[in-house]
Amino acid sequence: MSADRPLLDAHLVADQHAFELDVRLRIAAGEVVALLGPNGAGKTTALRVLAGLHPLTAGHVTVAGVDLDRPDRRLFVPPERRRIGVVFQDHLLFPHLNALDNVAFGPRRHGLDRRAARARAADWLDRVGLDGYARRRPRQLSGGQAQRVALARALAVDPALLLLDEPLAALDARTRLETRTELHRHLTAHRNAALLVTHDPLDALVLADRLVIVEAGRVVQEGDAATVTARPRTDYVAHLVGLNLHRGRGEGHTVRVGAGLALTTADRVTGDAFVAFPPAAVALHAGRPDGSPRNTWPATVVGVQRHGDNLRIQLDGPLGVAADVTPAAAAQLRLVPGQAVWAAVKAAETRAYPAGGGPGPG
Amino acid sequence: MTVAPGTVRRSDAARRRAAAGRLPLALLVPAGLGLLFLVLPLVGLLARAPWTTLPQRLTAPGVLTALRLSVQTATLATLLCLLLGVPLAWLLARVDFPGRRLVRALVTVPLVLPPVVGGVALLLVFGRRGLLGGWLDATFGITLPFSTTGVVVAESFVAMPFLVIAVEGALRGADRRYEEAAATLGAGRWTTFTHVTLPLVAPGVVAGAVLCWARALGEFGATITFAGNYPGRTQTMPLAVYLALETDLQAAVVLSLILLTVSVGILAALRDRWVTGP
Numbered sequence: 001m002s003a004d005r006p007l008l009d010a011h012l013v014a015d016q017h018a019f020e021l022d023v024r025l026r027i028a029a030g031e032v033v034a035l036l037g038p039n040g041a042g043k044t045t046a047l048r049v050l051a052g053l054h055p056l057t058a059g060h061v062t063v064a065g066v067d068l069d070r071p072d073r074r075l076f077v078p079p080e081r082r083r084i085g086v087v088f089q090d091h092l093l094f095p096h097l098n099a100l101d102n103v104a105f106g107p108r109r110h111g112l113d114r115r116a117a118r119a120r121a122a123d124w125l126d127r128v129g130l131d132g133y134a135r136r137r138p139r140q141l142s143g144g145q146a147q148r149v150a151l152a153r154a155l156a157v158d159p160a161l162l163l164l165d166e167p168l169a170a171l172d173a174r175t176r177l178e179t180r181t182e183l184h185r186h187l188t189a190h191r192n193a194a195l196l197v198t199h200d201p202l203d204a205l206v207l208a209d210r211l212v213i214v215e216a217g218r219v220v221q222e223g224d225a226a227t228v229t230a231r232p233r234t235d236y237v238a239h240l241v242g243l244n245l246h247r248g249r250g251e252g253h254t255v256r257v258g259a260g261l262a263l264t265t266a267d268r269v270t271g272d273a274f275v276a277f278p279p280a281a282v283a284l285h286a287g288r289p290d291g292s293p294r295n296t297w298p299a300t301v302v303g304v305q306r307h308g309d310n311l312r313i314q315l316d317g318p319l320g321v322a323a324d325v326t327p328a329a330a331a332q333l334r335l336v337p338g339q340a341v342w343a344a345v346k347a348a349e350t351r352a353y354p355a356g357g358g359p360g361p362g
Numbered sequence: 363m364t365v366a367p368g369t370v371r372r373s374d375a376a377r378r379r380a381a382a383g384r385l386p387l388a389l390l391v392p393a394g395l396g397l398l399f400l401v402l403p404l405v406g407l408l409a410r411a412p413w414t415t416l417p418q419r420l421t422a423p424g425v426l427t428a429l430r431l432s433v434q435t436a437t438l439a440t441l442l443c444l445l446l447g448v449p450l451a452w453l454l455a456r457v458d459f460p461g462r463r464l465v466r467a468l469v470t471v472p473l474v475l476p477p478v479v480g481g482v483a484l485l486l487v488f489g490r491r492g493l494l495g496g497w498l499d500a501t502f503g504i505t506l507p508f509s510t511t512g513v514v515v516a517e518s519f520v521a522m523p524f525l526v527i528a529v530e531g532a533l534r535g536a537d538r539r540y541e542e543a544a545a546t547l548g549a550g551r552w553t554t555f556t557h558v559t560l561p562l563v564a565p566g567v568v569a570g571a572v573l574c575w576a577r578a579l580g581e582f583g584a585t586i587t588f589a590g591n592y593p594g595r596t597q598t599m600p601l602a603v604y605l606a607l608e609t610d611l612q613a614a615v616v617l618s619l620i621l622l623t624v625s626v627g628i629l630a631a632l633r634d635r636w637v638t639g640p
Contacts, residue, residue: 053542079545092543096561105557109548157548 007031007193008050008161011059016045021217022059027161027193034196034208038236042217043197047163050195051086052079064160080109085159089166091150093138099125099149100134106157124152128182144175151186162187162194168203180206201240205229213237231353232276243276244321247355255352261318263345264294265352272355279312281349282323285342286333296344301335311335315343404622411619412612419616427594428602429620435510435598436578439517443525443574448567451529452555466530473523480519481587488515488588512589513596517578524577525570532566533559572632579625 006026014021021042027033035043048054050061052068055076061069063084068077085106093102103121104114112120125131128148138146147167154162167183168176184207187194198204204211205225212222213236221233232238238245248257250269256262263275283289289296299317306312310324313335323343325335333341412419419425453459454466472480488495488506498504506512540562544554560567582600589596591605599621606614 051542051546053545079542080548080550082546084546086543086546088539088543092537092539094540094543094558094561096564105544105549106547109550109553153547 005065007064008195009060009062010050012046012049012056012061013058014045014049014054014056016042016217019217020057021045021049023212023214023217023219025195025212027195029193030191031210032187032190032194032196032208033210033212034198034204035212035214036198036201036204036240037214039199041214043199043214044165046214047086047165047195047197050161051084051163052077052082083158083160085154085157085162087147087150087154087162087164087167090170091138091143091146093141093146093149093153095138097137098134099130099136099138099141102138102149103153103156106153110157120156121152124156125149128152128186142175143171144179147171147179148182151183155186155190158192160192162190162192164194164196164198166198166200167196168200169198183207230276230351231274233274233355238276243278244282246275246319246321248273248275250352250354253347257319261297263350264347265350266348267350267352269352269354273352274355275350275352277345277350279307279322279324280310281345282315282321283344283346284313284323284325284329284333284335285344288342289344295347295350296342299341299343301337301339301341303337304330304335315341317343319343407615407618407622411615415612416616419613420620422613424593424597424602425617425620428597428599428617429624431510431513431594431596432579432598432600432621433624435513435517436575436581438514439521439578440525440571440575442514442518443522443578444567444571447522447525447570447574448529448560451526451533452559454526455530455533469526470523472520477520477581477583477585478587481516481584484516484519484584484588488512507588508590508592508596510589510595513585513598516584516588517581520581520584521574521577524573525567528566528570528573529563532563532570535566536562568632572629576625576629579621 007029008025008027010023010025012021012023012025018040019042023042023046025033025035025046035046037043045054049056049069056069056071058071060067060072063082066077067073067075068082068084069075093099094105097105100118100121103124104117107117107120108114122131122134125134128151130145130148130152133141133145133149136145138149141149147170151167164183168179171179180203187196187207196204196207208225210222210224211228213220213228213234215234215236221228221237228237229241229243232241232243232245235245246255246257246263248255248263250265250271250273251262252270253266253268254262254264255269255273255275257275265275285296288298297318299315299319299321301313302316303314304311305314307324310326311330313323313325313330315321315323321343325333329335333339335341450469454462454469459465475483485492485507487493488498490496490499490505490507495506498506504511506515536559540558541554544558549557580600581598582604585596585598586601586604591597591601593602597605599617603614603617603621606617
């Protein structure tokens with residue numbers, strides 16, 4: 001395999017309930033990519049198509065240079081002959097087999113005799129820290145243990161591409177944290193490609209080298225975690241990473257965002273542009289602030305929620321934004337829904353970047 | 363301990379009200395009648411059994427022969443039903459083919475068909491001059507009617523729907539994602555069926571096989587029509603009971619008692635072990 005050719009090269013076009021899935025994915029060897037998106041965005045369909053559990057209507061799936069699904073050439077390799085492993089959301093361990101035989105199932109199907117398959121399975125159970133649990137049935141395992149057995153089962157056949165479908169979604173918060181750490185260790189050790197499907201940005205940020213964000217069956221943004229979190233391109237991504245995001249026209253150091261409001265920004269930008277700033281950068285005042293007259297506008301409080309130690313205030317007005325304030329400030333300003341305030345953002349805390357040159361909000 | 367009489371009465375009344383609230387009389391009465399209706403005939407059988415002469419009657423030559431033949435043919439019929447019925451149930455549950463509803467209806471016909479009619483139908487197909495019977499006889503020298511094999515065929519015909527319905531239901535209820543998981547681990551369709559699907563629906567298969575066996579053991583109409591009533595060859599227990607009824611009522615009671623004991627015993631053993639698992 002040449003170094004510049006990705007391990008997975010896919011253009012996934014498939015029908016699903018509400019819309020057509022149309023996603024291009026390339027994953028290099030050793031890379032972990034997270035497919036992130038809201039529920040119903042087509043993430044699971046993408047995973048099923050890659051695994052061969054659902055056919056493509058157009059496009060292609062190529063793993064390690066081998067075509068697995070090409071509707072245009074009437075070529076389709078069934079799931080059992082693909083070198084693709086899957087970790088399912090609710091583990092799907094076979095209930096009639098114990099942990100060891102669940103892990104040995106794949107190696108057995110790949111031609112190992114019973115003894116060799118069990119030896120390999122025992123080795124994998126050891127690697128996921130469950131060597132004492134070989135004889136346990138799936139129902140005798142906790143959720144986190146079952147998910148680790150499922151990971152061992154998928155990895156025991158040495159797949160070229162590992163697919164993980166919301167592997168942590170069914171776990172409680174504490175188990176989730178431990179299993180995420182465990183998963184991170186194994187994904188780092190895995191030499192081949194991995195695709196993680198999730199709707200949890202934390203899973204994606206911790207586990208993946210690169211994020212691909214899909215909404216309504218299309219890729220809306222992709223890049224490494226730093227880029228995506230700093231420069232969101234859709235409301236969904238901005239919400240995920242906790243930023244206020246607005247689109248407008250850049251004219252040097254100002255971006256005109258809707259009804260007569262221009263935000264002064266530290267970055268220089270021209271044409272169609274995004275402005276992003278964290279809720280903590282928004283200051284609220286009872287009256288029009290003195291001094292810097294820039295980047296202030298009148299707003300109305302429409303919602304108040306707890307957010308960590310602070311309160312997150314939803315504001316309506318020329319710009320719908322979220323602002324984080326301390327409870328003391330909130331009490332002083334009497335921030336209840338309906339209250340009129342003035343909002344201000346420092347130019348230094350905004351980030352402006354062109355909206356073109358990448359998948360825009362769709 | 364002293365308790366005021368009023369307190370006791372009130373708590374009793376409250377308890378009665380609570381109990382009545384949980385168990386409505388409108389259901390309890392018919393439930394009790396239904397149970398009585400099912401159990402009374404068995405009581406009659408036990409009450410009228412000639413307990414004093416039982417040992418001699420049990421060892422009478424025809425009895426054990428008929429019992430052995432019944433158990434053998436019912437077991438063979440169940441095996442035949444498993445061999446053909448499980449794939450048929452899979453076809454009905456998993457393959458979407460045109461006319462599936464019609465096929466499903468056809469499969470259940472033996473359930474509603476009077477068994478005697480089933481026997482006549484079998485004769486018309488497998489009889490010496492039947493649709494296939496002549497050819498079977500001429501080509502393979504196989505004659506089904508009035509043979510022990512004929513008993514197995516008749517019993518299978520009547521009992522197979524029980525198995526097919528039970529297994530089809532289990533297959534429909536099974537989570538197909540386990541089969542997908544097996545496929546991603548490299549299992550082909552046949553291996554997936556034998557190593558994942560079948561173990562998953564095993565309780566349903568066992569339940570179906572038990573029902574199938576019980577139905578085959580009690581089969582009368584189709585057997586006597588298709589296979590006749592030859593002691594040692596085609597005379598199963600139900601046939602022996604019927605024959606004894608015309609000559610010796612007490613012998614019929616004894617035979618019925620044996621049939622009852624064997625079937626209840628085996629059903630109870632299997633139910634405890636397999637059917638009502640968690």
